[in-house]
Amino acid sequence: MSIYLVTFLLAISIIKFSELITNISIKKIIVIIAIVLPSILAGMRSINVGTDILYYGLPAYKMSFVSDLTSILNHYKMIGDNSTIFYTLWYYSSRIFQSLFGPQFVLEFLIELNVILSLIKYGRKTSKFRLWQGMAVYYFIFYSYSLNLMKQSLAMSMVLLIFQYFLMENKKIKYIVGVVLIGMAVHTSALIAILAVPLKLIWERQLQKRKSMIHFKATIFILPLVAIALYKQLIMIIAKVFPRYALYLSDAYSNGISIKGTLTQVLLLLSIYGVYLFIKMTITVKTQDVSFYESLYLLGVSLFNFSLIARNGYRIGLYFIYIGILMIPAVFNGGERKKELNYTIAKIIRSLTLLGILVVFWYVSFVMMGINQVIPYSFG
Numbered sequence: 449m450s451i452y453l454v455t456f457l458l459a460i461s462i463i464k465f466s467e468l469i470t471n472i473s474i475k476k477i478i479v480i481i482a483i484v485l486p487s488i489l490a491g492m493r494s495i496n497v498g499t500d501i502l503y504y505g506l507p508a509y510k511m512s513f514v515s516d517l518t519s520i521l522n523h524y525k526m527i528g529d530n531s532t533i534f535y536t537l538w539y540y541s542s543r544i545f546q547s548l549f550g551p552q553f554v555l556e557f558l559i560e561l562n563v564i565l566s567l568i569k570y571g572r573k574t575s576k577f578r579l580w581q582g583m584a585v586y587y588f589i590f591y592s593y594s595l596n597l598m599k600q601s602l603a604m605s606m607v608l609l610i611f612q613y614f615l616m617e618n619k620k621i622k623y624i625v626g627v628v629l630i631g632m633a634v635h636t637s638a639l640i641a642i643l644a645v646p647l648k649l650i651w652e653r654q655l656q657k658r659k660s661m662i663h664f665k666a667t668i669f670i671l672p673l674v675a676i677a678l679y680k681q682l683i684m685i686i687a688k689v690f691p692r693y694a695l696y697l698s699d700a701y702s703n704g705i706s707i708k709g710t711l712t713q714v715l716l717l718l719s720i721y722g723v724y725l726f727i728k729m730t731i732t733v734k735t736q737d738v739s740f741y742e743s744l745y746l747l748g749v750s751l752f753n754f755s756l757i758a759r760n761g762y763r764i765g766l767y768f769i770y771i772g773i774l775m776i777p778a779v780f781n782g783g784e785r786k787k788e789l790n791y792t793i794a795k796i797i798r799s800l801t802l803l804g805i806l807v808v809f810w811y812v813s814f815v816m817m818g819i820n821q822v823i824p825y826s827f828g
Contacts (some may be wrong), residue, residue: 449815451825453807455489456587464580479579483560486587490595491553494828498595499821501552505598508535509551512542532633534599548828555602559594560586562605563773566612570774573735581777581802588806589720590770592813596820600763603635604770611644612774616737620645640751640764644744651740661739668743672750672765676757709817710755710762716809717749717769723805727798728779741775744768776802 462482469475495501511520517539521532541554560583567582594601607630614623624642631638647668654664724742748768754761780798813819 449811449823449825451489452591452810452823455486456584456591459483459485459587460580460584463583464578467578467580479564482583483557483564486591487553487557487560489825490556490591491549492827493552493595494826495548496826497822498598500596500598501548504529505538505551506548508538509542509548512539530632531599531635534602534634537602552828555598556594559601559605562609566605566608566774567777569609569612570616570737570778578777578780581780581799582773584803584806585773585776588810589772590766592810592820592822593766595822597763597766599635600637600766603630603638604767606630606634607638607641607767608770608773611641611771615644615648620648637763638767641767643747644768647744647747648740651743655736661743665739665743665746669746669750672747673753676753706759707756709813709819710753712817713762713809713813713819714749714752716805716812717752720772720805720809721745721749723801724776724779726801727776730794730798731779735778735781738775738778741771741778744771745775748772 459482462485463479466475466478466482469478495506508520508524511523515523517536520535520539524531524535537554537558538551541551542548544550545553563583563586564579567579571579590601590604607627610623610626610630614620614626624645627638627641630641651661651664654661721742728738745768748765748771751765751768752762754764815823
């Protein structure tokens with residue numbers, strides 16, 4: 449357990465230190481060093497850390513030395529796995545490094561690089577933007593998922609990147625094309641991210657009409673819960689339109705353990721949202737994007753509940769919960785509401801509160817409940 453905490457806090461501290469550097473080139477080097485550390489940890493893990501490595505990571509690694517890339521891709525296409533980008537990345541990194549460390553390290557590094565680039569993109573809108581809060585959200589919520597849901601984690605980080613560069617820049621067609629390509633070549637589940645387009649259109653109309661966002665957020669949270677109640681009808685439609693996509697909502701009704709895990713994580717995710725609201729109450733929010741990020745995060749938490757009826761149902765919600773990587777640091781950008789408050793003390797309290805709830809989420813989910821089987825850590 450401690451190896452994760454030390455690595456996460458060290459990476460976050462280095463990223464925080466980079467904020468003090470004015471030279472852009474040096475700042476970038478320091479940030480790269482920071483994300484290399486957790487990537488090394490991911491690369492050095494044994495095949496017993498994160499179960500998915502045994503199902504497709506290790507076999508793909510072994511095949512890299514006995515088959516060419518075309519043969520490997522054809523092999524997986526025959527069994528319905530079209531993750532071309534993932535297996536291409538896995539093939540070349542395996543051949544270059546000549547050990548399983550290579551693909552595991554490269555994959556994690558690319559995921560974190562996508563997250564950093566997304567944060568930097570948004571940071572250009574305000575000089576106050578900080579990277580460390582967003583990376584703290586990634587490390588304590590999503591890092592452990594990336595050790596297990598490897599293909600989907602790469603897809604989520606890529607979706608976050610095009611979300612920031614395309615959708616939030618009103619390049620909706622490019623975003624849709626990007627999501628489709630990611631869904632076809634990295635992981636099918638990415639197709640759920642297309643929902644962000646109509647939701648953004650509705651959100652923009654709400655803003656133009658100057659209507660309250662509370663109703664929009666409440667609706668976006670409640671609708672997936674209604675869909676759960678209509679589960680049987682929904683799965684029949686999905687199975688016909690997206691047969692492979694239906695895997696995430698069909699088969700394997702959840703058992704008692706997974707139901708407990710789902711409810712616990714939903715409660716913790718809502719607790720993180722509660723901390724977000726606490727921070728929001730003490731800050732004057734200067735950007736309207738925050739409310740859109742908040743809405744998508746709530747949608748993700750609601751979709752996460754699909755695990756109550758299907759073992760892999762939570763995975764579709766992760767794409768929108770991922771927006772929390774942008775939501776949390778975005779709200780930190782505001783100014784103090786009460787001028788008489790000591791700015792430094794208030795900032796420290798908010799930061800410690802955020803880190804506290806994130807550590808609680810990580811500890812309860814991955815240490816106490818053993819989700820994703822990443823604890824205890826063992827070297828490969």
